[in-house]
Amino acid sequence: MDPRTLLDLPTPALIVDAELLAQNLNTMAAARPGATLRPHVKAHKCTELARAQLAVGHSSFTCATPREMIGMAAAGLGADLLLANEVLDRARLAQMVSEGERHGARMTVAVDSPETVEAADAAGVREVLVDVDIGLPRCGCAPSDAARIAELARARGMHVRGVMGYEGHLMVMDDRDLQRRKVAEAVDLLVAAHESVGGDVVSAGGTGTYDLHDRVTDVQAGSYALMDTYYAKLQLPFVQACWVLGTVISANASRAVADVGLKAMGMDHGNPTVSTLDARDAQVWFLSDEHVSFAQPAGAIKVGERVLLAPAHIDPTMAMHEIAWLVRDHEVIDRWPINLRGWD
Amino acid sequence: MDPRTLLDLPTPALIVDAELLAQNLNTMAAARPGATLRPHVKAHKCTELARAQLAVGHSSFTCATPREMIGMAAAGLGADLLLANEVLDRARLAQMVSEGERHGARMTVAVDSPETVEAADAAGVREVLVDVDIGLPRCGCAPSDAARIAELARARGMHVRGVMGYEGHLMVMDDRDLQRRKVAEAVDLLVAAHESVGGDVVSAGGTGTYDLHDRVTDVQAGSYALMDTYYAKLQLPFVQACWVLGTVISANASRAVADVGLKAMGMDHGNPTVSTLDARDAQVWFLSDEHVSFAQPAGAIKVGERVLLAPAHIDPTMAMHEIAWLVRDHEVIDRWPINLRGWD
Numbered sequence: 001m002d003p004r005t006l007l008d009l010p011t012p013a014l015i016v017d018a019e020l021l022a023q024n025l026n027t028m029a030a031a032r033p034g035a036t037l038r039p040h041v042k043a044h045k046c047t048e049l050a051r052a053q054l055a056v057g058h059s060s061f062t063c064a065t066p067r068e069m070i071g072m073a074a075a076g077l078g079a080d081l082l083l084a085n086e087v088l089d090r091a092r093l094a095q096m097v098s099e100g101e102r103h104g105a106r107m108t109v110a111v112d113s114p115e116t117v118e119a120a121d122a123a124g125v126r127e128v129l130v131d132v133d134i135g136l137p138r139c140g141c142a143p144s145d146a147a148r149i150a151e152l153a154r155a156r157g158m159h160v161r162g163v164m165g166y167e168g169h170l171m172v173m174d175d176r177d178l179q180r181r182k183v184a185e186a187v188d189l190l191v192a193a194h195e196s197v198g199g200d201v202v203s204a205g206g207t208g209t210y211d212l213h214d215r216v217t218d219v220q221a222g223s224y225a226l227m228d229t230y231y232a233k234l235q236l237p238f239v240q241a242c243w244v245l246g247t248v249i250s251a252n253a254s255r256a257v258a259d260v261g262l263k264a265m266g267m268d269h270g271n272p273t274v275s276t277l278d279a280r281d282a283q284v285w286f287l288s289d290e291h292v293s294f295a296q297p298a299g300a301i302k303v304g305e306r307v308l309l310a311p312a313h314i315d316p317t318m319a320m321h322e323i324a325w326l327v328r329d330h331e332v333i334d335r336w337p338i339n340l341r342g343w344d
Numbered sequence: 345m346d347p348r349t350l351l352d353l354p355t356p357a358l359i360v361d362a363e364l365l366a367q368n369l370n371t372m373a374a375a376r377p378g379a380t381l382r383p384h385v386k387a388h389k390c391t392e393l394a395r396a397q398l399a400v401g402h403s404s405f406t407c408a409t410p411r412e413m414i415g416m417a418a419a420g421l422g423a424d425l426l427l428a429n430e431v432l433d434r435a436r437l438a439q440m441v442s443e444g445e446r447h448g449a450r451m452t453v454a455v456d457s458p459e460t461v462e463a464a465d466a467a468g469v470r471e472v473l474v475d476v477d478i479g480l481p482r483c484g485c486a487p488s489d490a491a492r493i494a495e496l497a498r499a500r501g502m503h504v505r506g507v508m509g510y511e512g513h514l515m516v517m518d519d520r521d522l523q524r525r526k527v528a529e530a531v532d533l534l535v536a537a538h539e540s541v542g543g544d545v546v547s548a549g550g551t552g553t554y555d556l557h558d559r560v561t562d563v564q565a566g567s568y569a570l571m572d573t574y575y576a577k578l579q580l581p582f583v584q585a586c587w588v589l590g591t592v593i594s595a596n597a598s599r600a601v602a603d604v605g606l607k608a609m610g611m612d613h614g615n616p617t618v619s620t621l622d623a624r625d626a627q628v629w630f631l632s633d634e635h636v637s638f639a640q641p642a643g644a645i646k647v648g649e650r651v652l653l654a655p656a657h658i659d660p661t662m663a664m665h666e667i668a669w670l671v672r673d674h675e676v677i678d679r680w681p682i683n684l685r686g687w688d
Binding site for chain 1: 354355356386408409429430431432433435436456457459460477481482483484486512591593594595596598599601603606607610611612629631632633634635637647648657659660663664666686687688
C-alpha cells in the first residue's frame with residue numbers, strides 16, 4: 001500500500017477512483033455481459049484497467065494501434081483482440097503478428113480497401129473484419145463494397161470474421177428517440193453488409209450508444225470506464241471516475257492557478273472542469289502549457305491546496321500521462337502504468 | 345545519415361525542416377542576439393533543438409518545469425536556466441538543485457508568494473526572480489507586492505536577480521499599433537516593479553511581442569523556432585518549420601483519412617491544417633483519437649499517400665511525440681529525442 005494521499009502526490013497526477021471505476025465496470029457488465037462488450041482500450045491505454053474489465057467478464061478487446069495490440073498480447077490479455085483501424089505499415093503489422101504468435105494471442109485486423117487487405121496479408125495477418133462506413137465520414141468501405149473486400153481477403157487465404165462499423169456521428173445526441181432511430185438506420189447498413197460478407201462478428205457502437213444495439217454481436221465502448229464531461233451530458237448510468245490532480249501554485253483574491261495545463265489535459269472537447277477536494281466548483285478561465293487559471297470558488301482557495309480537473313475528453317488525456325494512481329477515499333492504493341501509449 | 349525519406353518513416357511522425365528551422369533561428373538571433381533572447385524550451389522540449397539555439401548565440405534558457413531544467417542541465421546547456429514558473433514541490437525542486445549542482449548549472453526560480461519563496465529556500469534554491477502580474481490573469485504577484493516578495497527571499501539569504509512578467513494576453517492581436525501600446529503599458533508595470541526589487545534581470549515577452557521590447561533584458565520566446573498556424577496569423581518573419589507526417593489509410597471520392605489524431609496533435613487552438621507533400625491543401629473536417637478526416641483535395645489523394653499536418657499550437661504537439669525527425673528536401677538527416685517531456 002502506497003502511504004500517500006491526494007494531498008502529497010506529485011502533480012499533475014492522473015487519478016482513478018477505484019470504487020467509481022468498479023461501479024462503471026459492473027454497470028456495463030450487467031448491461032452487456034461477457035463477449036457482448038468488446039472494451040476499447042484506446043480510451044485508457046492501460047493493461048491493468050483492461051485486466052479489471054476482464055475480471056468482470058469481458059475477454060475480447062478493441063484496439064486502435066498495433067502498439068495497443070502488442071501491449072495487450074504481452075499482458076496476457078490477447079484471447080480475442082480486434083485492431084479496429086486500418087494500418088498500411090507492414091513492418092508494424094508484421095511485428096504485431098509476430099508478438100501475437102509469441103504470446104498466443106488471437107489478432108483480427110480491420111480492412112476497408114484492396115490496399116489494406118494487401119498490407120495485412122503481406123504482414124502475415126490471418127483474420128480480418130471488413131470495416132463498413134455506416135455514416136461517420138472516417139474509415140470504412142461503402143456497404144455495397146463490403147462483399148468485394150471480403151472476397152479479396154478470402155482469395156488471399158485470410159479468414160473473414162465478419163463486419164464492423166462505428167456510428168461515431170451519433171454518439172452524443174440530445175434527443176434519445178431520434179438517436180435510437182438514427183442508430184437503427186446505421187445498423188441497417190451494417191446488417192446488410194454483413195449479409196453480403198458472412199462471418200460470426202457484427203461489431204459497432206460506443207459508450208453513447210451501448211444500450212441502443214440489439215443486432216450486433218459486440219459493442220466497442222471505451223469511455224464508460226472512466227468517463228469525461230462530454231459524455232456526462234448524456235443521461236448515462238456511468239459516473240466520472242478519473243481526474244487530473246493539481247496543486248494551486250499561485251492565488252490572489254480573484255483567481256487561482258494550478259499546475260495542470262495543456263500538456264496534461266486533452267483539449268479537443270473544450271476546457272476541463274475544476275473543483276476543490278471538498279467538491280466546491282470553480283469557473284475555469286483558460287489553460288496554458290502548464291497552468292489552469294480559474295476564478296476563486298466560494299471560500300477562496302489558497303496556495304498549496306489541491307484541485308481536481310475532470311477532462312472533457314478522456315482518451316487523449318490518458319495518453320498524456322505515464323501513471324494512473326488508483327485511489328480510494330483520497331488514499332493511494334495502486335499505481336497503474338499507462339503502458340499502451342505511443343506508436344512504437 | 346538515415347536512408348529514409350518522408351515516404352517511408354513510420355507515422356504519425358513529427359518532422360522538423362532543418363533549413364526552415366535554421367532560418368527562424370537566424371532571423372531571431374539577428375533581431376535579439378545573445379542574451380537578449382532567453383529561448384523558452386517548453387515550446388520544443390528538445391535539448392538538440394536548444395543546442396541549435398545555443399549555436400546561434402543564446403546561452404540562457406527559460407523552462408516551465410523542473411524536468412526541463414534537469415534535462416537542460418544534464419545536456420550541458422545549464423549556463424543560465426530560468427524556471428519561469430512557480431513550484432511548491434520541494435522534493436522536485438531539491439532534486440533539480442542537486443542535478444544542477446552535479447552538472448554545474450546556474451538555476452534561477454520564479455517566486456510570487458511567501459509560500460513559493462519558502463519552498464525554494466527549503467529546497468536549496470539560491471537564486472530567484474520575482475514573477476510579476478502584468479495583466480495576464482495567471483501567475484505573478486501584484487506589482488506593488490514585488491518588493492515585499494524580494495525582501496522575503498533576501499531575508500532567507502537568496503539572491504534576487506530581478507523580475508519577470510509575461511504579457512500572454514497580448515501575444516496575438518490584429519492591430520499592431522494597439523499591441524505596441526498595450527505591451528508598453530504592461531512593461532511600465534514590470535519596470536516599476538523592477539525599480540522596487542532591483543537586480544540585473546528584467547525578463548518578459550514571447551514570440552508575438554519579441555520585437556516590441558526595448559526595456560527588458562531578455563525575451564522568453566519559444567514558438568518562433570518551429571511556429572504554428574496560430575502564430576502564423578501574425579505578420580512575423582518566422583515560417584512553419586514543423587509538421588506531423590501522416591499516411592492516408594482510407595479514402596473515397598469525397599474524403600480521405602490519415603493516421604494523425606488527437607493523440608498526436610495539440611488541439612487547444614483548433615484543428616491543424618492538412619496538405620499533400622506537393623503542397624495541395626485539404627479542408628480538415630475533424631480529428632479522432634488516431635484519425636484526421638478531410639475533404640479530398642484537388643487531384644484526389646490515394647490510400648498510402650503521405651500528408652503533412654501543421655499544428656495550431658506547437659507546444660502541446662511536441663509533448664505528444666518522442667522523436668523529432670530532422671529532414672532536408674524530404675530526406676531524414678537526424679533524429680532528435682524530445683527528451684524534456686513529462687514531469688518526473
